[in-house]
Amino acid sequence: MKFLLETWSAGARAGLLMFGELQLETPCLLMVTKKGLPAHITHDLLENVLPDAGALQISPIHFLESPPPSIVASVGGVHKLLSLQRRVVVGIARDSFGQEADGLNGTKFGAAFETSSGRRVVGPKKYMEAINALRPDLWATLPDEVPAWATTKRHRMSVDRTLRWLDDCLTLNAVQDNSVLGVVVGGSNVEERKRSAEATARRNVSGFSLGGFGLGEIPQERAALLKSTIAYLPEEKVRHVSGLGMPEEVLEGVAAGIDLFDSTYPHSLTMKGFAMTFPLWMEQQNGYHPLSEEEHAADMDLTKIDLHSAVHRCDVNPIVKGCKCYSCRKHTRAYIHHLLNVHEMLAQTLLDIHNYHHYFSFFRAIRTSIAMNKFQAFREWFMSRRRYIAGADAISSKQSDDLLVAKNVINHQIST
Template identity: 25%
Template sequence: MLQFELLATEGLARRGRLTLNHGVVQTPIFMPVGTYGTVKGVTPRSLEEMGAQIILGNTFHLWMRPGLDVLQQFGGLHRFEQWNKPILTDSGGFQVWSLGEMRRISEEGVKFASPVNGDRLFLTPEISMQIQRILNSDIVMQFDECTPYETKGHRTTEAEARFSMELSRRWALRCQAEFQRLENPNALFGIVQGGMFEHLRQESLEALVEMDFPGYAIGGVSVGEPKEDMLRIMAHTPQRLPAHKPRYLMGVGTPEDLVEGVAQGVDLFDCVMPTRNARNGHLFTRFGDLKIRNARHRGDERPLDETCGCYTCRGVTNADGTVSGGFSRAYLHHLERCGEMLAPMLASIHNLHFYLDTMRQIREALDAGRFTAWAQAFREDRRRGV
């Protein structure tokens, strides 16, 4: 089941409400990435407290471990990872692409060696749909061939991008047929490909729109291309997708990228950046990015971001009126320098809260008809620096 309602617009930016089998998602929204059935270093309870409405799971990795027998035993991913809100699963296409020379692509599917135990495996559009049926994810992604920015040391040519896009288009038809055969009650999204070529993107989206998917994603960005190319495709594709259906920009990106994506009409975003950067001591704040390992933070009593309401920055008020949490930059610097497990946990909480709260502010600005002004102030604040 999928229902999408547009509640407000400002220019190309959209405010919506997405109803799925496991709950309602207010858009635009950022979706934390939970590759192996967990968002690294963050409990489901913490995710709910910071405002996460939908999270991701990874078809490829969950197929490898724990395996379909275990996931089927639990009736899908929700009960297995104790998350009762919506889940989106990717198809495995990006992970297969990232295997590089370890994979062999044909019309039928992709042969590759398991990165876990070396077993020879074969992933097809039909098998991807069967895995995601067992996962019981609210949003299922078609199996696609992710078009790289570079191929074997050279920039992907138009002919190579066309071959990849047309293969993904044929696989989309097979995914749709198998999805329907399985009587999957959830929603299947098509993925627009075409590399850095707008006319190929246009061909791809026109074919997918004709297939009448419940929602559409924009793939093949954030795959090594220069930022200006990503922004060019972001400016081209979202606005040309059906206005009455949700639009998902895959794997993007920085806080500024999210704001620009919203301005171009995107509803859903995901990226590993908040948690990956957190594990490397890289924190996002309203006033720019912060490297907590730097010596200048050694005695700094300030929180990471004085405007932030997360547990790491402000803490929580207990029933007895005491406050737990709210840590100084000096303490976080100390944890990082000592290699303490708590360091990436607190950093991940902050970064995810920052992304999710940024999206909350965007929704409020769209509701009030002041998104353009809010976005300009946000960009200026981020340029100021911490």
């Protein structure tokens, strides 16, 4: 892997991440998958309909059971197993439930994950069995993530464990032609994040994954946490973050100098029957410009539309006028509304196509604004135009529910 920085703008940076013949322009979105494949997007759609989907994020934990690492290894790795030879595959373990003791498979402590067969405790040894079998292009080491409301003592312990697991993962790495992201933790504790960043930067890693975000930190404090972490990381190495998936959060991460994001936001909207319609400041022949009158009339200042709603029953307009995605070029709001009401899976396919296309276009607009040294203007313009529809945001409510579940599960471990 090679990472080349090309330009900066107001703290944001644009670059090129190269994996042999495959290249990713950064900042970019990693398409989140389940067991390596998007839920409703087939290979031909990835190739022909979503060309910006150059990188997929997988969870190595998903490959500990079905199929097990031995099967994946015998096939030749995740690229051959899933026919993803022309896609960058990034292995990142997400949604852990803290740490637990495990006396069954030779591991003192490991991160607890919910799997299809119940909770499973995974230590560095078991985790690296999956990594060595999958052979991803890029992968992050095993973290001990704790919620923001944990005590200082627990954050300190999290940093120590994550560093110890980082060393174990590097030792157990049997595939030397892939690249490693060292995980930086510390929760809402600025000093612990600084200590974690400095110690991780001294290891032999190709880049960094900022863990612990999206676990209950106060949004007003997030900028300071990002700054206190990134300030101690070498700028020539790639940076990834999980937990920042909303457009406002992405812009905040880009402004801090993050290069890679993974987000369930597009697919979560799809599963609720929503389509993205928020404005995009796209590249034009004569440079950037605000929304046109036609886009204004199409209500593109709203964040999303609910295609379950009966108001779309006879609406023969595309989801977003002027959108070049397959769904908007070929189908109407009324058709997708009908598919949703008769519970036809094609509805989720068409919505996923649009939502991912829209979000990839959002990242393309970010990259172009950086290249034109107008990122700050783009960010201010975007924030001034974006409005929330009345009521709770579809993803915010989901994140709140997830955080409540995580808090109930982890709370008894915080003082350990």
